Amino acid sequence: xxxxxxxxxxxxxxxxxxxxxxxxxxxxxxxxxxxxxxxxxxxxxxxxxxxxxxxxxxxxxxxxxxxxxxxxxxxxxxxxxxxxxxxxxxxxxxxxxxxxxxxxxxxxxxxxxxxxxxxxxxxxxxxxxxxxxxxxxxxxxxxxxxxxxxxxxxxxxxxxxxxxxxxxxxxxxxxxxxxxxxxxxxxxxxxxxxxxxxxxxxxxxxxxxxxxxxxxxxxxxxxxxxxxxxxxxxxxxxxxxxxxxxxxxxxxxxxxxxxxxxxxxxxxxxxxxxxxxxxxxxxxx
Amino acid sequence: xxxxxxxxxxxxxxxxxxxxxxxxxxxxxxxxxxxxxxxxxxxxxxxxxxxxxxxxxxxxxxxxxxxxxxxxxxxxxxxxxxxxxxxxxxxxxxxxxxxxxxxxxxxxxxxxxxxxxxxxxxxxxxxxxxxxxxxxxxxxxxxxxxxxxxxxxxxxxxxxxxxxxxxxxxxxxxxxxxxxxxxxxxxxxxxxxxxxxxxxxxxxxxxxxxxxxxxxxxxxxxxxxxxxxxxxxxxxxxxxxxxxxxxxxxxxxxxxxxxxxxxxxxxxxxxxxxxxxxxxxxxxxxxxxxxxxxxxxxxxxxxxxxxxxxxx
Numbered sequence: 076x077x078x079x080x081x082x083x084x085x086x087x088x089x090x091x092x093x094x095x096x097x098x099x100x101x102x103x104x105x106x107x108x109x110x111x112x113x114x115x116x117x118x119x120x121x122x123x124x125x126x127x128x129x130x131x132x133x134x135x136x137x138x139x140x141x142x143x144x145x146x147x148x149x150x151x152x153x154x155x156x157x158x159x160x161x162x163x164x165x166x167x168x169x170x171x172x173x174x175x176x177x178x179x180x181x182x183x184x185x186x187x188x189x190x191x192x193x194x195x196x197x198x199x200x201x202x203x204x205x206x207x208x209x210x211x212x213x214x215x216x217x218x219x220x221x222x223x224x225x226x227x228x229x230x231x232x233x234x235x236x237x238x239x240x241x242x243x244x245x246x247x248x249x250x251x252x253x254x255x256x257x258x259x260x261x262x263x264x265x266x267x268x269x270x271x272x273x274x275x276x277x278x279x280x281x282x283x284x285x286x287x288x289x290x291x292x293x294x295x296x297x298x299x300x301x302x303x304x305x306x307x308x309x310x311x312x313x314x315x316x317x318x319x320x321x322x323x324x325x326x327x328x329x330x331x332x333x334x335x336x337x338x339x340x341x342x343x344x345x346x347x348x349x350x351x352x353x354x355x356x357x358x359x360x
Numbered sequence: 361x362x363x364x365x366x367x368x369x370x371x372x373x374x375x376x377x378x379x380x381x382x383x384x385x386x387x388x389x390x391x392x393x394x395x396x397x398x399x400x401x402x403x404x405x406x407x408x409x410x411x412x413x414x415x416x417x418x419x420x421x422x423x424x425x426x427x428x429x430x431x432x433x434x435x436x437x438x439x440x441x442x443x444x445x446x447x448x449x450x451x452x453x454x455x456x457x458x459x460x461x462x463x464x465x466x467x468x469x470x471x472x473x474x475x476x477x478x479x480x481x482x483x484x485x486x487x488x489x490x491x492x493x494x495x496x497x498x499x500x501x502x503x504x505x506x507x508x509x510x511x512x513x514x515x516x517x518x519x520x521x522x523x524x525x526x527x528x529x530x531x532x533x534x535x536x537x538x539x540x541x542x543x544x545x546x547x548x549x550x551x552x553x554x555x556x557x558x559x560x561x562x563x564x565x566x567x568x569x570x571x572x573x574x575x576x577x578x579x580x581x582x583x584x585x586x587x588x589x590x591x592x593x594x595x596x597x598x599x600x601x602x603x604x605x606x607x608x609x610x611x612x613x614x615x616x617x618x619x620x621x622x623x624x625x626x627x628x629x630x631x632x633x634x635x636x637x638x639x640x641x642x643x644x645x646x647x648x649x650x651x652x653x654x655x656x657x658x659x660x661x662x663x664x665x666x667x668x669x670x671x672x
Contacts, residue, residue: 111475113606158653166472167418168656171613174606175652182645294602298483301476309473336492342484346465349477353469 078209083331084324089216089285091323092223096278097296098303098315099230100271106247106310107260107267109166110159114173115275116297117180121147122276123288124188126195136197140280144273151272155265163264181293190290195283219281226274227316234312243267247310248359299326302341306348308358317356372621380527389519394635396523398628399530400587405611405623406537407580412609413617414541415573416553418475420605421482425578427599428485429455429585434502434595435495437511444511451586452579459578467571470556482605489597501596508590526587533580538620540576549573550618607648614655616662625664 101115125146126139133139154176162168201215234240245253246260254260279288286292303322307314321344329340348355380399384392408422429451436442436450466477489496496502508514509521540546551559552566560566589595598604607630615626633651638644659666 105472109472111472111479113602158657162656162660165660166475167613168660170418170420170472170475171606171610171652171656174609175649175656177649178603178645178652179649182643182649186643186646294483297602298480298487301480301483305473305476305480309476334491336488339484339488342481345477345480349465349469353473 081210082212083327085210085212085216085220087324087327088220088320089323090327091319092220093278093282093286093296094299094303094323095223095227095316095319096281097275097300098307098319099227099312100274101300102304102307102309102311102315103243103247103267104271105304107243107250108155108159108163108169108264110173110268111166111170112173112271113170113297114154114177114180115271115300116293116295117177118147118151118272118275119279119282119296120184120288120293121150121180122279123195123283123292124184125276126280126283127188127193127288130196134196136195136280139195140277143276143280147276148269148273152265152269154272155268159268160261160264177293181290185290188288192287192289194285194287195280197284215284222281226277230312239263239266299341302345305345305355308355310359311355311357314355314357369621376624384520384523392519392523394631396519396526396591397635398631399523399526400584400591401608401611401627401631402624403530403533403587404581404584405608405615405627406534406620407577407584408608409612409617409620409623410537410541410549410580411573411577412612413619413622414546414553415549415570417470417570417573418472418609419478419574419577420475420602420609421478421480421485422577422581423604423608424482424485424600425455425459425581426585426588426608427489427595427597427604428458429582430589430592430595430599431489431496431502433586433589434505437506438502438504444513447511448586451589452582455582455585456575456579459575459581463571463574463578467567467574479602479605482600483602486597486600486602489600496597499597501594503594505589505593505595507593508587511590522591526591529583529587533583534620534624537580541620545569545572553618610652610655613662614651614659616664616666619662619664622662622664626662629663 097115097119100118101112104110104112104115122143126136126143129142130136130139154173158172158176159169162172197215201218204211204213205217232240234243242253242258242263245256245258246263250260299322303315303318305318306321307316307318322341325340325344329336333340352358380395384395387395404422404426408419411417411419411422432451432454433447436447442450462481466474466481469477490498492498507517507522508525509517512525514521514525541549548559548564548569551562551564552569556566585599588599611626611630612623613626614629615624616622634644634648637647641647
């Protein structure tokens with residue numbers, strides 16, 4: 076029983092790690108630009124597909140990650156600067172636009188890579204499982220948990236300890252005041268959007284060996300990421316972290332215990348949080 | 361508001377009558393089917409417009425009520441062999457009840473938060489349709505719903521009979537929705553959209569108005585879902601998914617929110633585009649994606665509002 080509990084908790088942490096990589100970009104884009112980015116799952120998907128192409132040629136997960144992050148961040152940057160920026164004051168128009176991009180990316184991916192599902196290869200070092208007593212847990216999943224934790228620490232450091240982070244926090248708090256004090260909000264927005272896209276792509280590469288790439292992966296993960304952001308509070312990194320862990324755990328235990336209702340089990344905490352605190356755990360109105 | 365052009369409206373009505381009433385007997389049944397689709401989805405798009413256009417609550421999960429009502433008809437008619445009126449009333453009741461329950465959760469939320477929460481709720485319901493296989497049949501959906509005219513025992517059969525039956529339902533719904541948006545209740549909704557704080561200080565219970573708006577929209581979406589189940593004879597989780605909800609959203613924003621005519625035009629345009637384009641190309645999603653982007657760039661206020669001066 077205890078072994079089962081520990082294994083499931085570790086699995087939950089693995090889901091949480093992936094969710095955190097996806098949701099942190101989503102929540103920051105929302106905080107700075109009020110963008111409800113329907114295409115955020117597509118960034119994850121594009122990350123898997125780009126990495127797939129690179130890894131097939133080079134057998135390197137590291138190289139795959141780097142190229143995927145760079146390509147998808149560039150896509151995100153162009154999307155924000157050329158299209159979304161025109162509708163900075165209109166969240167609905169921005170949302171519709173990202174919806175358009177989500178459909179476009181999905182079909183483009185289908186056109187370029189075909190519809191066959193695949194999983195990414197990963198280094199032999201990470202194959203096999205860790206064994207501690209009766210608990211058996213794959214090394215790769217542990218690796219992802221650690222990497223996500225490192226990314227979390229890095230994001231936290233940037234957010235709390237650097238000038239860019241200070242500007243970012245100021246903009247999340249009050250974009251107009253921030254821009255009045257000389258912060259280049261437009262530039263920052265592009266940067267945040269690109270970084271969020273890159274992070275989601277990285278999430279895709281990290282999840283690729285387990286979840287793989289297939290048509291529809293974009294919209295499979297999107298609602299989970301949204302639930303994370305809603306629970307944690309929009310615009311809050313800490314919220315994304317806590318939300319990821321909550322959703323990762325619930326999703327995992329829900330799938331293990333009541334598989335038919337697995338999606339439904341996510342619903343309860345969301346309603347609870349919304350009823351008690353409509354802005355989410357760490358969000359501000 | 362005051363400066364409506366009566367000329368434009370009567371031209372639109374004449375065109376609609378010609379297309380929907382006069383033309384069907386002259387058209388091949390494929391095109392009659394398309395017109396029926398447009399009419400059913402127009403009800404759905406108008407129902408979303410009550411929320412999105414009139415109340416200013418952008419719901420990205422509105423297809424859920426449509427889908428749940430369609431599922432209710434499918435389950436009742438195929439699994440339980442229920443008769444026509446049980447199916448129809450059951451579908452509408454279940455969809456409306458669902459919106460009454462979900463409305464309790466979402467009615468205190470506004471703007472982008474509303475968008476995100478309805479999106480998540482819609483996806484959860486989609487997940488339920490997808491995974492709750494004993495009831496919903498999972499990915500395979502449920503097929504074998506009897507045609508409307510057979511199930512209802514109408515003396516006439518075939519696509520034409522179905523089309524005119526749908527048209528009657530559409531006219532009733534459109535008339536009712538017109539009553540709703542022009543009533544004092546509808547005016548209050550518009551007031552909330554423009555300035556909720558002011559409506560509150562005038563003594564209006566804005567939560568209750570938003571809640572009722574959500575339920576009314578859910579009820580009409582359910583009617584549309586019931587019709588769709590009968591039209592299509594088949595339900596599947598794709599009715600509930602995000603693509604369905606956002607297509608619906610596009611119908612309203614493309615046509616022109618906070619006019620009931622706009623969503624009808626939007627529904628017609630999307631149905632036409634979808635069917636015609638998918639006959640010629642497999643890259644339908646790509647084109648739809650481009651339509652979204654171009655529509656927002658070119659006509660952010662919607663087609664029907666294009667000729668009006670942009671309001672501040």
